[in-house]
Amino acid sequence: xxxxxxxALLDACVLAVLDGRDVYGYExxxxxxxxxxxxxxxxxPVLRRLQKDGCLTTYDQPFNGRNxxxxxxxxxxxxxxxxxxxxxxxxxxNMDLLxxxxxxxxxxxxxxR
Amino acid sequence: xxxxxxxxxxxECLGGLPAKDADEIMQYYTEYFEDAGPEHEAAVIxxxxxxAVLAAQAMEALGQTQGIVRNTSRPLLPSLLGLxxxxxxxxxxxxxxxxxxxxDLEPFRSVFVHVRNCPISIKESADGRYxxxxxxxxxxxxxxxxxxxxxxxxxxxxxxxxxxxxxxxSQYVKLxxxxxxxxxxxxxSSNASVxxxxxxxxxxxxxxxxxxxxxxxxxxxxxxxxxxxxxxGTIHFRALQCGxxxxxxxxGSIRIEDAACDxxxxxxxxASISxxxxxxxxxxxxxxxxxxxxxxxxxxxxxxxxxxxASVTAELEGSESDYRVSxxxxxAAIYVNGEKRGKSxxxxxxxxxxxxxxxxxxxxxxxxxxxxxxxxx
Numbered sequence: 001x002x003x004x005x006x007x008a009l010l011d012a013c014v015l016a017v018l019d020g021r022d023v024y025g026y027e028x029x030x031x032x033x034x035x036x037x038x039x040x041x042x043x044x045p046v047l048r049r050l051q052k053d054g055c056l057t058t059y060d061q062p063f064n065g066r067n068x069x070x071x072x073x074x075x076x077x078x079x080x081x082x083x084x085x086x087x088x089x090x091x092x093x094n095m096d097l098l099x100x101x102x103x104x105x106x107x108x109x110x111x112x113r
Numbered sequence: 114x115x116x117x118x119x120x121x122x123x124x125e126c127l128g129g130l131p132a133k134d135a136d137e138i139m140q141y142y143t144e145y146f147e148d149a150g151p152e153h154e155a156a157v158i159x160x161x162x163x164x165a166v167l168a169a170q171a172m173e174a175l176g177q178t179q180g181i182v183r184n185t186s187r188p189l190l191p192s193l194l195g196l197x198x199x200x201x202x203x204x205x206x207x208x209x210x211x212x213x214x215x216x217d218l219e220p221f222r223s224v225f226v227h228v229r230n231c232p233i234s235i236k237e238s239a240d241g242r243y244x245x246x247x248x249x250x251x252x253x254x255x256x257x258x259x260x261x262x263x264x265x266x267x268x269x270x271x272x273x274x275x276x277x278x279x280x281x282x283s284q285y286v287k288l289x290x291x292x293x294x295x296x297x298x299x300x301x302s303s304n305a306s307v308x309x310x311x312x313x314x315x316x317x318x319x320x321x322x323x324x325x326x327x328x329x330x331x332x333x334x335x336x337x338x339x340x341x342x343x344x345x346g347t348i349h350f351r352a353l354q355c356g357x358x359x360x361x362x363x364x365g366s367i368r369i370e371d372a373a374c375d376x377x378x379x380x381x382x383x384a385s386i387s388x389x390x391x392x393x394x395x396x397x398x399x400x401x402x403x404x405x406x407x408x409x410x411x412x413x414x415x416x417x418x419x420x421x422x423a424s425v426t427a428e429l430e431g432s433e434s435d436y437r438v439s440x441x442x443x444x445a446a447i448y449v450n451g452e453k454r455g456k457s458x459x460x461x462x463x464x465x466x467x468x469x470x471x472x473x474x475x476x477x478x479x480x481x482x483x484x485x486x487x488x489x490x
Contacts, residue, residue: 025141026148040160041167044141048171069144 005036010046011055012084018056018073019081025069047071055080116146116154119164126168138171319355327365347384358393366403385423404474415466424474427467432480436461440469440476447476 005013013032017023023031029043050056055077060067073081114122120143127135142161149157161167321328322342329349333339336355341348347365350358350372358374360367366384369377372391379386379396385403388396388410395415398405405418408428418425424445429436433449440447440458447458458478469476 024144024148026145029145039162040145040157041162041170044138044171047141066144066147068148069140 005038007046007049008084009088010038010042011050012081012088014043014046014050015055015073015077015081015084018071019078022070022072024071028071050077053080114158116158119158119161120146122164123168126165127171138168142167348379367398386418412465414464415468417468419468419470420474421472422474423471424476425469425471426477426479427469428479428481429467430481433460434463436463436465436467438467438469438478440467440478442470442474442476443472445471445473445475447478449478450480 013036014028017028017031025043025047028047029040032038032043033040047056051058051071053076054074056071056073058069058071060069062068120139123142124135124139127138130138146154146157318338318340319330319333319336320338320340320342321330327346327349328341328343329351330339330341330353331349331351332353334354336353338357338359339350339353339355340357340359340361341350342361343365344362345364346362348360348362348367350360350367350369352371354373356375358369358372358377360369360379360381362381362384364383365381367379367381367386369379369386369388370390372388372393374391375394377388377391377393377396379388379398381400381403383402384400386398386400386405388398388407390409392411394413395417396407396410396412397415397417398407398419400420400423402422403420404423404425405420406426406428407416407418408426409430410416411430416427418427425440425442429438438458438460442456445456447454447456449458449460458476467478469478
């Protein structure tokens with residue numbers, strides 16, 4: 001894959017998963033890894049950052065005699081996610097404009113700008 | 114290495130963090146291993162990679178979010194030590210011995226790396242307070258780590274340098290710094306080009322000088338000053354955030370992209386200068402025989418471009434009324450938005466000052482709407 005998933009996009013992906021339900025670290029990594037190619041060590045910093053920004057909270061739940069830490073989205077996180085979603089929509093549209101069609105590019109169609 | 118050993122190494126590498134932070138990171142990765150299950154243990158170890166690097170990443174996240182490194186008299190040194198230990202152990206399986214007394218570590222805030230072709234040699238600090246020379250003889254591709262033992266304490270370098278060979282076969286040095294905050298980082302090199310790629314925040318200055326090779330710096334934030342000096346090489350600054358950004362070369366070209374700084378100064382005698390997609394208060398570019406191009410930049414106060422025997426091109430965001438332009442050429446013409454305007458051109462009562470000067474080259478001034486507006490039109 002030629003395109004890299006930057007910090008903001010990773011934040012958005014994590015928030016989007018959490019918007020569905022609370023997850024624990026390994027589960028989150030496996031899920032995101034199943035969709036995009038990221039390294040296993042890239043999510044901890046993301047979770048940490050989001051937690052610091054108040055976008056998520058954590059709680060521990062007993063599992064097999066130990067604790068599992070779950071991550072849960074907050075209202076601030078949902079607002080952030082909504083912002084990311086609209087930014088993404090705009091970004092996607094713009095990229096489609098540039099990459100999506102072979103003809104109709106500025107300069108050939110004559111209607112640039 | 115099994116899970117226990119891996120986590121043990123990670124714990125060592127986190128040595129300098131407050132216990133609470135280290136515990137949290139440990140809990141995350143301990144849980145991670147448990148949830149992955151014993152059948153995936155080896156795969157997880159491989160995928161997580163070098164515990165020292167993992168620790169550095171986690172600490173960087175903490176540094177960003179909590180500023181634990183900031184404004185403390187004792188930065189991440191003990192963890193730095195952890196990094197060095199971790200790396201040493203990971204490489205040859207033996208644990209290098211570093212002895213130190215914590216109280217002696219406080220003033221250690223600087224990194225000095227002197228590179229003379231090969232080998233790399235790490236010198237004592239300028240004030241001589243912590244002394245002992247270390248000279249590491251490196252084979253190509255080896256990782257440099259320095260430990261010093263003299264008297265009480267024994268750490269010198271907080272980064273690693275790797276020799277690479279580029280396609281032309283010449284050597285260059287790449288320096289990685291762990292995520293910590295440094296007062297000052299200096300790199301000196303005679304004939305090896307310097308590539309600095311620092312995830313770290315350098316609170317003070319980054320100074321790089323080399324005689325005959327290129328300097329390539331990217332990804333540094335929060336520095337007060339980034340200063341590159343070379344005689345015969347090119348300078349390439351990319352994605353930097355600092356107070357002062359200074360590029361100085363005699364015979365090489367200068368390229369600056371994606372910089373955000375207060376003042377940007379680019380100076381060369383015989384080659385071109387290009388400043389792109391950057392944000393600054395003031396930018397001064399000076400060349401004698403090379404062309405100067407400034408495009409896609411935003412600035413609040415002043416842009417100055419001065420050359421003698423080549424062209425000057427300024428692409429200014431906005432319209433004529435946003436700027437106060439004064440352009441002069443002695444023996445060629447000035448073009449504004451493609452239209453010929455004679456040998457002198459001044460315009461506008463805008464706040465932002467633009468001074469363009471050349472003797473024997475053409476000057477091009479183009480006003481263009483901001484890129485973002487273009488995209489939405």
